[in-house]
Amino acid sequence: MLASIALLKALEKEGVKDIFGYPGAAINPFFAALAESDIRFTLVRAEISAGFAANGYARVSGKVGVISTNPVGVCAVTSGAGALGLLPAIACAYADSIPIVAITGQVKTAEVGSDAFQEADITGAAEPFVKYSYLIKNPNDIPRIIREAFYLASAGRQGPVLIDIPVDVQEAECAPDFPETISLRSYNPTREGNVFQIKKAADVLSASKRPLIVAGGGIHSSNAVSSLRNFTASHNIPVVTTMMGLGSVSDSLGMIGIHGDPTANKALLDSDALIFIGARAGERSIPDPSVLRGKEIIHVDIDPAELGKNIIPRVPIVSDCGDFLEKISGKLPDKLFDTPWASPVKTAPETPLDRYFNTLSELTPPDTVIASDVGNNQIKASKIRLADGRFLTSGGMGSMGYALGASIGAMTACRGRNIVCIAGDGGFQMSFAELATIKTYSLPAKIIVVNDSSLGMVKDAAVSMGIPTLGFATDLSPGNPDFTALAKSYGIKAETVTDFNTDSLKRMLQSNSAYLINLVI
Amino acid sequence: MKRIYSVLVENRSGVLSRIAGLFSRRGFNIESLAVGVTETSDLSRMTIVTDADERTFEQIRKQLSKMIDTVRVKALSPDESVSRELVLMKLRGKNESIAAVCEKTGAKIIEETDDTVTVEITASDVSEILTAFDEFEIVETVRTGVISLQKGNSSII
Numbered sequence: 001m002l003a004s005i006a007l008l009k010a011l012e013k014e015g016v017k018d019i020f021g022y023p024g025a026a027i028n029p030f031f032a033a034l035a036e037s038d039i040r041f042t043l044v045r046a047e048i049s050a051g052f053a054a055n056g057y058a059r060v061s062g063k064v065g066v067i068s069t070n071p072v073g074v075c076a077v078t079s080g081a082g083a084l085g086l087l088p089a090i091a092c093a094y095a096d097s098i099p100i101v102a103i104t105g106q107v108k109t110a111e112v113g114s115d116a117f118q119e120a121d122i123t124g125a126a127e128p129f130v131k132y133s134y135l136i137k138n139p140n141d142i143p144r145i146i147r148e149a150f151y152l153a154s155a156g157r158q159g160p161v162l163i164d165i166p167v168d169v170q171e172a173e174c175a176p177d178f179p180e181t182i183s184l185r186s187y188n189p190t191r192e193g194n195v196f197q198i199k200k201a202a203d204v205l206s207a208s209k210r211p212l213i214v215a216g217g218g219i220h221s222s223n224a225v226s227s228l229r230n231f232t233a234s235h236n237i238p239v240v241t242t243m244m245g246l247g248s249v250s251d252s253l254g255m256i257g258i259h260g261d262p263t264a265n266k267a268l269l270d271s272d273a274l275i276f277i278g279a280r281a282g283e284r285s286i287p288d289p290s291v292l293r294g295k296e297i298i299h300v301d302i303d304p305a306e307l308g309k310n311i312i313p314r315v316p317i318v319s320d321c322g323d324f325l326e327k328i329s330g331k332l333p334d335k336l337f338d339t340p341w342a343s344p345v346k347t348a349p350e351t352p353l354d355r356y357f358n359t360l361s362e363l364t365p366p367d368t369v370i371a372s373d374v375g376n377n378q379i380k381a382s383k384i385r386l387a388d389g390r391f392l393t394s395g396g397m398g399s400m401g402y403a404l405g406a407s408i409g410a411m412t413a414c415r416g417r418n419i420v421c422i423a424g425d426g427g428f429q430m431s432f433a434e435l436a437t438i439k440t441y442s443l444p445a446k447i448i449v450v451n452d453s454s455l456g457m458v459k460d461a462a463v464s465m466g467i468p469t470l471g472f473a474t475d476l477s478p479g480n481p482d483f484t485a486l487a488k489s490y491g492i493k494a495e496t497v498t499d500f501n502t503d504s505l506k507r508m509l510q511s512n513s514a515y516l517i518n519l520v521i
Numbered sequence: 522m523k524r525i526y527s528v529l530v531e532n533r534s535g536v537l538s539r540i541a542g543l544f545s546r547r548g549f550n551i552e553s554l555a556v557g558v559t560e561t562s563d564l565s566r567m568t569i570v571t572d573a574d575e576r577t578f579e580q581i582r583k584q585l586s587k588m589i590d591t592v593r594v595k596a597l598s599p600d601e602s603v604s605r606e607l608v609l610m611k612l613r614g615k616n617e618s619i620a621a622v623c624e625k626t627g628a629k630i631i632e633e634t635d636d637t638v639t640v641e642i643t644a645s646d647v648s649e650i651l652t653a654f655d656e657f658e659i660v661e662t663v664r665t666g667v668i669s670l671q672k673g674n675s676s677i678i
Contacts, residue, residue: 127539128546132589135535152589186531186592305583308576 003139003169004033006176007103010146011039013178016074018412020044020053022085024078026118027105029170034076042412042441044405045433047082050075051089052405052431053412054100058093059220059392060369060410060417072153073409076103080118083164084125088399090160091129095396096244097221099158101149106166109137123164131159136166139174151182156189157303158221189302193319193327201275201298201315202331208273208296210341211237214256214285217244217395218278218302224322225249228277231325235336238343240264242285245278246382246391253344257285259379267342271295278302278321281310282396300324352500353450353521357384359502360420360448363509368418369410373403373427375457377450381422401430404447408434411443418446418509425451425476428483435490438514446508447487447516453477483518492516523552524578525570525602525669528585529593529677532558532565536590540567543588549573549581553606553666564592566677568604568668595677597669604669608642608650614657622657626650 001009007030011019020042023031034041044050054073061071077086083104093100107116123133132152134145149161205211219228229249232239239252241264246255254261256268268274273296279285280301286292289311299306299313300321307316317324349355357380367388372381378393392410394402407421423431428449438445455474462470487494494516497504508515530536537556544551552570559566571581578596585594597604609631612619619638623630628650632639637660642650647664671677 123535124538127542133535184589187589303587305580305587308583309580 001174001176002029002033003142003172003174004029005036006139006142006174007146007165007170008033008037008039009176010143010178011074012037014072014146014150016072018042018057019074019076020050020057020409020412021076021103022047022050022078022082024082024105024118026079026107026167027076027082027103027165027170029167030076030103030105030165040412042408042437044408044437046431047077047085048089048401049405049408049431049434049437050077051086051093051100051102052399052402053409054102055089055093055096055098055402056371056392056406056409057413058099058409059406060390061413071099072150073098073100074103075100078105078118079107079122079167080120082118083122084120087122087126087129088397089405090126090162092394092397092399092402093160094129094131096217096394097158098160099153100160101153102160102162104162104164105170106135106164108168109166110168112166123162126162129160130162131157133162133164135164136169139169139172140176142174143176143178147179147182148184151184152187156187157301190304190318191302191320191323193300193317193324195327197315197317198319198324198327199331201300201317202328204273204296204298204315205237205275205328205332205336210271211273211275212267212271212342213237213239214242214268214274214276214279214281215239215245215248215252216242216277216279218321219245219248220390222278222302222321222323224278224320224325227322227325231329234329234334235332236338236340237336238267238340240267242279242282242395243382243391243393244395247386247389250385250387251344253342255382258287259284259382261383263342263345270342274298276300276311276313277324280306283310286311353380353519354383356500356502356505356519357381360505361385363502363505364420365418368420369414371403371407371410371419371421373423374398374400375424375427375455376452376460377422377424377427377456379457380450400427403427404431404434404445407445407447408437408443411445412441419444421445421447423447423449424456425449425453425480425483426455429476429480432486435487435492435514435516439490439492443514444512445514445516446511447514448508449483449516449518451480451483451518451520453480483516487516487518494518496520522574523570523572525568525597525599525604525667526581526585527595527597527669527671527677528567528569528591529559530565530567530588531590531592532563533590536565539588539590540569540585543584544569544571544581547580547584549577549584553664555666555668568666570667593677595671597671601675602669602671604645604667605643606645606647606667607665608647608662609639610642610651610654610662611637611639611660612654612657613637613660619654619657622653626653628654
């Protein structure tokens with residue numbers, strides 16, 4: 001059997017239904033096999049978008065009960081510049097622990113190391129940003145490596161896995177033996193927390209008066225949304241989230257941290273015990289760890305290396321989030337508190353943009369997926385409250401151009417679910433070529449370009465850092481296109497809104513096809 | 522504070538660069554790193570000497586353990602382990618004087634010419650012995666880095 005066909009067969013066996021990518025000479029044999037396979041292909045317009053699409057795909061597919069595809073996103077690109085173009089998206093997935101498998105073509109085995117045309121040491125370059133990587137030298141290793149790659153991407157702390165395949169290996173004949181099981185003696189992540197530690201955590205919780213749950217992205221990664229909701233409802237323990245944890249409960253006090261909600265940050269200060277669940281307590285969420293002094297801290301994470309890294313917990317627990325919530329429930333009374341000691345404060349939207357997004361949350365179904373880019377648009381979008389929604393963003397790496405690619409992935413995974421892409425005029429211009437992808441595959445993208453003709457957050461940050469003269473580097477107005485005309489040139493419906501008129505949202509949401517709002521603010 | 526980790530890893534290409542990369546990108550210090558295949562050909566063993574405070578030392582252990590190629594990580598305390606480092610040193614000086622220092626320190630002459638003498642030093646801590654040769658002109662030195670095993674019948678697995 002041709003190795004490229006064995007590779008596609010192995011991917012099919014993993015349940016792969018979709019691949020996002022961009023071809024090139026060094027991966028053409030793979031694409032030839034892909035053409036014969038049942039796996040659907042989405043051709044993006046830049047390699048980085050293939051990685052963002054795989055990211056959005058993985059994050060939305062991971063929700064049990066919504067769709068039964070494999071929760072790992074897959075992308076495939078060619079060697080050299082192609083692979084390097086994907087690299088920022090690999091780093092983005094690593095920073096947010098998103099399970100993707102990236103397949104890259106490589107120059108012929110004999111040419112590796114000779115600085116051949118379109119040769120890049122991608123496994124070397126990606127090393128700091130992958131959970132693991134493979135350079136396939138023997139085509140007979142393909143079935144085992146694919147099995148391992150999908151296991152590694154999705155087990156324990158999830159993350160990207162890179163598979164680099166020289167073009168001659170793709171074209172080689174092989175005798176594949178597809179293994180049923182995986183044997184990796186060096187990788188056995190702990191899923192179940194230590195019972196004594198869980199008992200200790202239960203004692204800390206029982207003794208506390210103002211406990212607070214800090215829910216992070218791990219709640220989504222471990223499909224623990226319903227477990228967390230049941231737990232907080234039973235015990236009346238309030239919840240705050242990190243940016244990656246947004247959407248984990250419907251009645252949270254909000255997001256903590258630098259761009260957080262005052263109610264959430266106040267609750268953090270007022271609490272006497274904190275349970276960080278699937279949150280790494282990074283400096284954006286906990287800018288000043290000294291505020292945690294005197295509080296009892298329980299830290300639950302699937303990755304042992306996160307415990308004691310940013311904060312020192314009294315009770316560290318290595319565990320899957322859902323498993324922990326189940327186990328600790330067994331050690332607590334049916335109801336810990338009659339009422340929560342802190343409740344969400346419904347504040348009236350302050351700015352016209354807040355009001356506009358508030359209307360969006362009222363008009364769109366409660367399970368809508370918001371994919372946001374990076375910058376002020378992201379912070380504003382993070383305030384949109386949807387009972388069963390998801391908030392997809394590049395929380396760790398802050399990758400501009402993320403939203404459109406991630407939306408393509410999310411729409412491919414969940415046809416029928418409302419996906420709203422929110423981007424600033426800066427990030428949108430790093431990715432707008434993907435309007436062609438949206439057009440090609442008739443994806444019903446709902447796009448809001450929050451257009452302030454500048455790199456708003458950079459400008460604001462400069463001012464707060466005492467650098468008031470960054471206008472020359474943040475003003476986008478001299479070159480900005482007419483985004484409405486731009487979208488229309490791709491055959492996508494669009495309108496420009498200059499007065500925050502929310503009728504535009506109705507038109508966008510009622511459209512069966514893609515729709516772009518150029519929201520001039 | 523100087524501390525030692527013994528790390529059992531899969532004997533695969535790329536492992537050394539992964540481990541070295543981990544130390545450099547996380548800002549962990551490496552005093553020395555010695556690596557070689559073990560009695561089982563598919564496993565390599567690294568001895569890493571690092572200078573770190575307690576919290577960093579613990580973080581190094583966790584980050585090393587997290588690597589997919591890592592089979593086992595063991596911190597070795599000086600009291601519970603035996604260590605050796607090998608040094609080869611090419612010296613210029615009076616051959617008889619060099620021989621006398623070797624005699625005193627337990628170093629061995631392994632090659633001798635009219636111009637230079639190459640000595641071999643093996644010790645748990647070679648620094649003191651190296652100082653004893655300061656009086657000669659040192660042409661070049663090469664060190665293996667420290668390797669260590671636990672004392673008694675304990676082993677890394």
